Amino acid sequence: MTQKPEVTGFFDPRTWSVQYVVADPVTKRCVIVDPVYDFDEKSGQTASHNADRLLEFVRERGYEVEWILDTHPHADHFSAAHYLKRKTGAPTAIGERVKDVQALWKSFYNWPDFPADGSQWDRLFAHGDTFRVGDxxxxxxxxxxxxxxxxxxxxxxxxxxxxxxxxxDSGTARADFPGGSAKVLWTSIQDILSLPDETRIFTGHDYQPGGRAPLWESTVAEQKAQNIHMAHYRTEDDFVAIREARDRTLAMPKLILQSLQINTNGGRLPEPESNGVRNLKIPLDLLNGAAWD
Ligand SMILES: N[C@@H](CCC(=O)N[C@@H](CS)C(=O)NCC(=O)O)C(=O)O
Ligand SMILES: [Fe+2]
Incomplete structure (x- = not known):
């Protein structure tokens, strides 16, 4: 029988992100998936409101955090992985190909001494790696x-x-960031859709189409029958065409240049300079996709 973890989603309306606490209710062990560290781009202020909400929930339930997991280096918000590691002592993890993303952004930010080796996390997962959440x-x-x-x-x-x-009702993720590919995304989605039909699917963002309330849980069967990018465009060529056409219309996420700087470094903020202030670096004319009007 497939085991059913207790999944609690925490929606962040500023970034439309969904963060998860995934628990084994029997052993009371849990993992945190894709936690957000707050950043206000207008004032430059950072805060731990989202992450603290997760910690409060974990405390209320009497859970012990086993892992702090990221699905990818996010381009639209800061990861709270490093903050939560300091608070809980739990190890952090991400996919091992983060090294390729680090190599790319190391050159963009011109960081010759930055170790693009994934050493910023406690574990780098390979395809097929296994671990346990409680039992x-x-x-x-x-x-x-x-x-x-x-x-x-x-x-x-x-x-x-x-x-x-x-x-x-929202479709699929964009595939136009540096290193992205609609064709590769199609194959990854096919792999996800070949999981058993009753598999619960938890998404990482909800952009609330039509202004509806935020939602984040579906099933493989629902995605196969109803996803507006998959069900209506069943061939790879159709999918790639509609995905690339939509991507041409999208502005870059407002925090992409700030976020990759933090997230390729495991969610660490830059070290303070001699005046005690941390600074971000913004490369100019690096990315396309300016929305002038
Ligand atoms: N307006 C948002 C856009 C964020 C964005 O581009 N989200 C990505 C995921 S990181 C995406 O796949 N969006 C899909 C879409 O808008 O169709 C922002 O500025 O942060
Ligand atoms: Fe993303």
């Missing part, structure tokens, strides 16, 4: 396409797919 079996599938390093965590009957499939 529940978990495994890792590579799901590249949105980024080079994206992975899916399959924990019991629940798959944390982050930026591959969104809710069926």
């Amino acid at each position: 529940i079996d978990a495994r890792v599938m590579f799901s590249p396409g949105h980024t080079l390093a994206s992975i899916t965590y399959v924990i019991g009957d629940a798959a944390f797919v982050h930026d591959t499939l969104f809710m069926p």
Whole structure:
């Protein structure tokens, strides 16, 4: 019988992100998936409101955190992995191809001394790696396409797919970031859709189409029948065509240049300079996709 973890989603309306606490209710052990560290781009202020909400929930339930997991280096918000590691002592993990993303952004930010070796995390998962959440079996599938390093965590009957499939009425993730590919994303989505039909799918963002309330849980069967990018465009060529056409219309996420700087470094903020202030570096004219009007 497939094990059923207790999954609690925490929606962050500022970044439309869904963060998860995934627990084995019997052993009271849990993992945190894709936690957000708050950043206000107008003032430059950072905060731990989202991460503290997760910690409060974990405390209330009497859970012990076993892992802090990221599905990929996010391009639209900061990861709270490092903050939560300091607070809980739990190890951090991400997919091993994060090294390729680090190499790319190391050159963009011109950081000659930055170790693009994944040493910023406690564990780098390879495709097929297994681990446990309490007594529940978990495994890792590579799901590249949105980024080079994206992975899916399959924990019991629940798959944390982050930026591959969104809710069926919302479609799929964009594939136009450096290292992204609509063709590769198609293959990753096929792998996710070949999980058992009753597998619970937990997405990493919800952009609330039509202004509806945020949602984040579906099933493989629902995605196969109803996802607007998959069900209506069943061939790879159709999918790639609609995905690339939509990507041409999208502005870059407002925090991409800030986020990759933090997230390729495991969620660490830059060290303070001699005046005690931390600074971000913004490369100019590196990315396309300016929305001038
Ligand atoms: N407006 C958002 C856009 C964020 C964005 O581009 N999200 C990515 C995931 S990181 C995506 O796949 N969006 C799909 C879409 O908008 O169709 C922002 O500025 O942060
Ligand atoms: Fe993303």
